Amino acid sequence: xxxxxxxxxxxxxxxxxxxxxxxxxxxxxxxxxxxxxxxxxxxxxxxxxxxxxxxxxxxxxxxxxxxxxxxxxxxxxxxxxxxxxxxxxxxxxxxxxxxxxxxxxxxxxxxxxxxxxxxxxxxxxxxxxxxxxxxxxxxxxxxxxxxxxxxxxxxxxxxxxxxxxxxxxxxxxxxxxxxxxxxxxxxxxxxxxxxxxxxxxxxxxxxxxxxxxxxxxxxxxxxxxxxxxxxxxxxxxxxxxxxxxxxxxxxxxxxxxxxxxxxxxxxxxxxxxxxxxxxxxxxxxxxxxxxxxxxxxxxxxxxxxxxxxxxxxxxxxxxxxxxxxxxxxxxxxxxxxxxxxxxxxxxxxxxxxxxxxxxxxxxxxxxxxxxxxxxxxxxxxxxxxxxxxxxxxxxxxxxxxxxxxxxxxxxxxxxxxxxxxxxx
Amino acid sequence: xxxxxxxxxxxxxxxxxxxxxxxxxxxxxxxxxxxxxxxxxxxxxxxxxxxxxxxxxxxxxxxxxxxxxxxxxxxxxxxxxxxxxxxxxxxxxxxxxxxxxxxxxxxxxxxxxxxxxxxxxxxxxxxxxxxxxxxxxxxxxxxxxxxxxxxxxxxxxxxxxxxxxxxxxxxxxxxxxxxxxxxxxxxxxxxxxxxxxxxxxxxxxxxxxxxxxxxxxxxxxxxxxxxxxxxxxxxxxxxxxxxxxxxxxxxxxxxxxxxxxxxxxxxxxxxxxxxxxxxxxxxxxxxxxxxxxxxxxxxxxxxxxxxxxxxxxxxxxxxxxxxxxxxxxxxxxxxxxxxxxxxxxxxxxxxxxxxxxxxxxxxxxxxxxxxxxxxxxxxxxxxxxxxxxxxxxxxxxxxxxxxxxxxxxxxxxxxxxxxxxxxx
Numbered sequence: 001x002x003x004x005x006x007x008x009x010x011x012x013x014x015x016x017x018x019x020x021x022x023x024x025x026x027x028x029x030x031x032x033x034x035x036x037x038x039x040x041x042x043x044x045x046x047x048x049x050x051x052x053x054x055x056x057x058x059x060x061x062x063x064x065x066x067x068x069x070x071x072x073x074x075x076x077x078x079x080x081x082x083x084x085x086x087x088x089x090x091x092x093x094x095x096x097x098x099x100x101x102x103x104x105x106x107x108x109x110x111x112x113x114x115x116x117x118x119x120x121x122x123x124x125x126x127x128x129x130x131x132x133x134x135x136x137x138x139x140x141x142x143x144x145x146x147x148x149x150x151x152x153x154x155x156x157x158x159x160x161x162x163x164x165x166x167x168x169x170x171x172x173x174x175x176x177x178x179x180x181x182x183x184x185x186x187x188x189x190x191x192x193x194x195x196x197x198x199x200x201x202x203x204x205x206x207x208x209x210x211x212x213x214x215x216x217x218x219x220x221x222x223x224x225x226x227x228x229x230x231x232x233x234x235x236x237x238x239x240x241x242x243x244x245x246x247x248x249x250x251x252x253x254x255x256x257x258x259x260x261x262x263x264x265x266x267x268x269x270x271x272x273x274x275x276x277x278x279x280x281x282x283x284x285x286x287x288x289x290x291x292x293x294x295x296x297x298x299x300x301x302x303x304x305x306x307x308x309x310x311x312x313x314x315x316x317x318x319x320x321x322x323x324x325x326x327x328x329x330x331x332x333x334x335x336x337x338x339x340x341x342x343x344x345x346x347x348x349x350x351x352x353x354x355x356x357x358x359x360x361x362x363x364x365x366x367x368x369x370x371x372x373x374x375x376x377x378x379x380x381x382x383x384x385x386x387x388x389x390x391x392x393x394x395x396x397x398x399x400x401x402x403x404x405x406x407x408x409x410x411x412x413x414x415x416x417x418x419x420x421x422x423x424x
Numbered sequence: 425x426x427x428x429x430x431x432x433x434x435x436x437x438x439x440x441x442x443x444x445x446x447x448x449x450x451x452x453x454x455x456x457x458x459x460x461x462x463x464x465x466x467x468x469x470x471x472x473x474x475x476x477x478x479x480x481x482x483x484x485x486x487x488x489x490x491x492x493x494x495x496x497x498x499x500x501x502x503x504x505x506x507x508x509x510x511x512x513x514x515x516x517x518x519x520x521x522x523x524x525x526x527x528x529x530x531x532x533x534x535x536x537x538x539x540x541x542x543x544x545x546x547x548x549x550x551x552x553x554x555x556x557x558x559x560x561x562x563x564x565x566x567x568x569x570x571x572x573x574x575x576x577x578x579x580x581x582x583x584x585x586x587x588x589x590x591x592x593x594x595x596x597x598x599x600x601x602x603x604x605x606x607x608x609x610x611x612x613x614x615x616x617x618x619x620x621x622x623x624x625x626x627x628x629x630x631x632x633x634x635x636x637x638x639x640x641x642x643x644x645x646x647x648x649x650x651x652x653x654x655x656x657x658x659x660x661x662x663x664x665x666x667x668x669x670x671x672x673x674x675x676x677x678x679x680x681x682x683x684x685x686x687x688x689x690x691x692x693x694x695x696x697x698x699x700x701x702x703x704x705x706x707x708x709x710x711x712x713x714x715x716x717x718x719x720x721x722x723x724x725x726x727x728x729x730x731x732x733x734x735x736x737x738x739x740x741x742x743x744x745x746x747x748x749x750x751x752x753x754x755x756x757x758x759x760x761x762x763x764x765x766x767x768x769x770x771x772x773x774x775x776x777x778x779x780x781x782x783x784x785x786x787x788x789x790x791x792x793x794x795x796x797x798x799x800x801x802x803x804x805x806x807x808x809x810x811x812x813x814x815x816x817x818x819x820x821x822x823x824x825x826x827x828x829x830x831x832x833x834x835x836x837x838x839x840x841x842x843x844x845x846x847x848x
Contacts, residue, residue: 025765029789102788108810114799116809119787123821206821227651227822248844255846341449350840363543363839364526365453375538375842384847385540385838386532397547397630398651399823402838414809414826415787416774418799420672422679423808 006193013197016152016185017204020125023182024150028122032099034177035145039095042173043088046138049169050084056165057134064158076132077159087138087166090389094142097388100406101148104415114421118412122148124206126409127198128391129154129220131212134162140209141170141184143391147409150183152205154198156212157190164188199224209392209404214319229404231369231395233319233345234264236377239336239362241353242275248374249276249352250283255376256350258291262321264393265348265370265380269316270327271336277329278304293323300329316343333358337365344368346395348380369395369402430617437621440576440609441628444549447606448574452546456523458601463519463566466597467512470562473593474508480589481558488582500557501583511562511590514813518566521812524830525572528839538845542836546572548630550833551622552815553578553644555636558586564633565594565608567815571833574607576629578622580636581614588612623648633816633828638743653828655793655819657743657769658688660801663760663786665777666699672798673700673776674707679800680774682715686745688817689772689794689804693740694751695760701753702728717747724753740767757782761789768792770819772804793819793826 027035046053057079064074100120107117126149130136137153144151155163167186174181187194199208202225209229210220221228238256240249256267272280281304288295296311308327315326316339330336333351340349350372351362359373370380380403382390387405394400400408451459470477481503488498524544531541550573554560561579568575579587591610598605611618623632626649633653634644645652662680664673680691696704705728712719720735732751739750740763754760757775764773774796775786783797794804804827806814811829818824824832 025791028791110808110810112803112808114803114808119795121791124791245844251844251846252842259847367449367452367545367548368837370838370840371543372840373842374844375840376846378847379536379538379840379842379845380838384534384536384538385840386534397835401835411821411825413792414794414804416794416796416799416803416809418676418797418803420669420675420798421803422675422800423683423802 005191009189009191009193010197012189013187013194013201014204016187017125017201019182020150020152020185021204023180024122024124026180027145027150027183028101028148030148030179034179035099035148036095038145038173038177038179039091039142041176042138042142042170043091045169045173046084046088046091046166049165050081053084053162053165054079056161059161060159067158069158073132073158077134077162079134079162083135087135090135090139091142094146094389097146097406099146100410107415112421112423113418115417117415119415120407120410121413122410125150125152125204127152127154127201127205127208127226129195129198129208129210129212129216131156131216132159134159134166136211137163137166137186138170139389140211140391143389143406143409145174145183147406149409152185152187152198154187154195160190195220196223199226202226211392227399229392229394229396229400229408231264231345231347231393234266234347235268235317235319235343235345236265236347237269237271237340237344237349238267238377239271239330239340239349239351240273240276240280241333241336241351241355241358242273243355243358244276244280244352245354246276246279246283249280250287252350252352252374252376253284254287254291256378257288257293257325258323259376259378261323263378264319265377266321267325267377268319269343270325271330271339272301272327273332273336274300274329277301281305281327288325291323293325296324296326298328301327319345333361337362341367347393348372348377350375350377369393429615433613433615433617434621436613437611437618437625438628440611441549441625443606444574444576444609445628447604448546448548450604451569451574451607452525452572454572454603458603459523459569459572460519462569462597462601462603463515465600466562466566466593467515469593469597470508470512470515470590473589474505477508477586477589478503480585483585484583491582493582497582501586503558503586507559511559514559514563515566518570518813521570521830523570524834529836531839536845536847537842539841541839543839544831544834545837546834549574549576549628551576551578551625551629551632551650553619553622553632553634553636553640555580555640558583558590560635561587561590561610562594563813564635564815567813567830567833569598569607571830573833576609576611576622578611578619584614619644620647623650626650635816651823653816653818653820653824653832655688655769655771655817658690658771659692659741659743659767659769660689660771661693661695661764661768661773662691662801663695663754663764663773663775664697664700664704665757665760665775665779665782666697667779667782668700668704668776669778670700670703670707673704674711676774676776676798676800677708678711678715680802681712681717681749682747683800683802685747687802688743689801690745691749691801692743693767694749695754695763696725696751697756697760698724698753701725705729705751712749715747717749720748720750722752725751743769757785761786765791771817772796772801774799774801793817
């Protein structure tokens with residue numbers, strides 16, 4: 001019985017994969033105008049159907065309350081007219097971005113007489129697996145569509161009614177623009193076996209993007225037979241060099257830690273050069289006290305701040321996602337880089353310095369997806385970087401590294417133009 | 425006993441991985457001058473030690489004869505002074521290429537005041553698994569070094585003495601330039617368990633590049649826990665459109681099929697539009713007869729060439745690597761694109777046409793890593809494309825697609841410059 005049910009899920013996902021592949025071929029050659037018309041139509045439908053969307057969302061909220069979801073989760077799940085407006089606006093912003101598909105670059109004549117260049121093309125079919133925020137349904141659908149990819153979206157079971165209602169707007173928006181409805185498919189079952197089946201569709205799905213907490217991403221990475229664009233941790237560092245200007249150091253450090261606690265680009269470990277440590281730590285302590293941030297220090301940090309807790313070895317490898325900051329005093333740049341490359345998660349790391357040579361070395365030698373000088377780590381974000389939007393952040397090295405926008409959902413093929421040229 | 429031996433191999437490969445990772449950090453910040461000095465020193469050592477290299481190579485050739493290697497394999501294995509010269513020259517050419525590492529692009533101011541750009545950085549550690557040709561040892565070492573990556577090379581057991589002798593030149597060349605000897609490690613055992621162990625070193629190795637026959641690549645792809653840059657098949661097509669010029673069509677088709685039979689960019693299936701089929705097939709038949717190429721046709725092809733064999737369904741999915749060509753008559757462009765996207769291997773496909781609109785559609789809609797107009801598929805090659813060199817060809821879509829040169833062994837990280845900027 002359970003096996004039969006699993007077979008049904010597998011068959012359903014196979015069928016979705018097959019339909020996605022077929023739709024992806026149509027989408028790859030769709031004109032920008034049609035894709036933008038679909039995005040705009042989706043935005044309008046979300047606004048027009050606000051009442052219906054709120055009604056469906058209420059079913060999820062009521063179920064969530066019955067199932068004991070906490071207030072924060074219920075809040076993330078809830079639609080409001082404002083939030084629906086933000087979703088619609090997001091789609092219009094994606095419509096306004098340049099279409100990456102078909103762009104030809106580096107088309108040059110070779111000594112043989114042929115012209116060789118590269119054309120940007122969609123990856124094909126993208127699978128997105130995400131948790132409670134239903135706005136991901138709309139964001140992800142928009143980004144995949146604009147980049148010419150078909151999408152299979154699997155949201156959290158607690159948002160099933162909300163997601164299906166949004167899927168209706170997406171489908172009708174595609175149809176209004178004459179694009180295949182299967183270009184964006186939203187999985188309609190809450191059965192978790194659907195995730196496992198999706199992660200095995202390697203003939204039909206080209207890349208998987210998980211969005212959510214670390215346990216979701218770890219599970220997806222572990223199980224997937226398909227390449228995954230992901231980051232697991234955001235253990236971000238600020239290193240205050242002894243040639244830092246103190247006001248910039250405190251401003252950036254406090255912003256990187258406290259502007260938001262729960263984001264992957266939030267500061268988790270502060271490194272301070274011993275030359276500036278007495279002044280920097282003394283200046284920072286009251287600022288963090290005021291924000292209620294718990295400090296945990298290495299022994300040398302505690303020489304200057306004796307009343308804070310001692311950091312354990314585990315602290316250097318921990319993403320708190322909370323008002324907690326570990327602090328380590330280092331001899332200088334070399335030790336800072338060594339610490340970051342050993343304990344960091346290759347997400348985002350920033351040096352605060354006025355020293356030209358040290359800034360230059362930090363930029364080159366820190367092996368992270370975003371490396372910064374005199375800038376808050378909180379800027380590591382597709383919008384802030386000018387990508388227009390963000391499907392996720394990658395700390396891997398293959399294909400995409402750092403915030404991933406439309407370009408990360410495409411690849412470059414070679415095109416060659418000749419006039420009867422043959423190889424001698 | 426066997427378990428102990430396998431443990432030894434695993435430990436040895438772990439240790440190599442660990443050393444490679446350490447060396448990769450040094451290499452990532454090595455100056456271009458040092459890397460070029462090492463490449464040049466390696467080239468000189470290969471020339472200076474020609475006698476010793478030939479002596480070691482002779483051991484492999486004698487073992488190969490004893491083990492019944494065929495003449496073609498023995499020929500691929502053999503060193504000659506000319507071949508050693510070509511290896512040395514290849515290293516000098518790599519030295520002469522621009523260093524991709526550290527190049528900064530797209531550094532622009534954002535509305536927030538920060539500058540965001542991208543810096544090209546090495547992937548880290550590359551594992552190369554290859555078969556009999558020992559020149560791959562030198563090529564791969566040179567490309568990995570120039571792109572700032574550490575390399576672990578595993579050649580065929582039949583070339584073990586030749587590869588170890590080349591490894592000596594490589595190691596001494598690195599030392600002469602003050603670079604870490606572990607930047608290039610050549611596996612010294614012929615035990616096949618070493619390949620399995622290498623494919624599991626996912627904490628130490630960032631990407632695997634297999635070079636060799638289909639069975640090697642299939643095995644590596646199947647077993648690897650590390651991402652693989654690869655192509656499995658080269659089922660390349662030429663489509664002769666009915667707006668083709670006949671002389672270009674015959675010239676390109678014959679070159680694509682017959683210039684070399686055993687390469688992955690060789691033509692395997694010819695598609696001919698029905699409007700030009702009578703003339704094109706009549707013109708091609710004697711040219712292929714002269715070269716001794718066996719033709720296998722669809723029923724409509726055999727209407728025009730009744731004395732050729734009938735193609736089976738399997739022919740459309742076969743990479744012959746031999747003087748055999750399958751031919752299918754199609755109604756026109758749509759059927760040709762459909763055939764290529766269904767039966768092709770996303771390697772290299774070319775249209776022969778003078779029609780602007782069809783050329784434009786073919787370039788966009790054929791979903792292959794190289795798509796050509798009026799050009800022989802034999803041009804699909806890193807050197808011909810101006811990449812300077814080639815570590816392999818990828819028919820995958822993530823990271824690298826088509827011939828892979830130095831750039832494919834690197835990735836782009838984000839760099840961000842500010843002046844105390846914080847996020848509001």
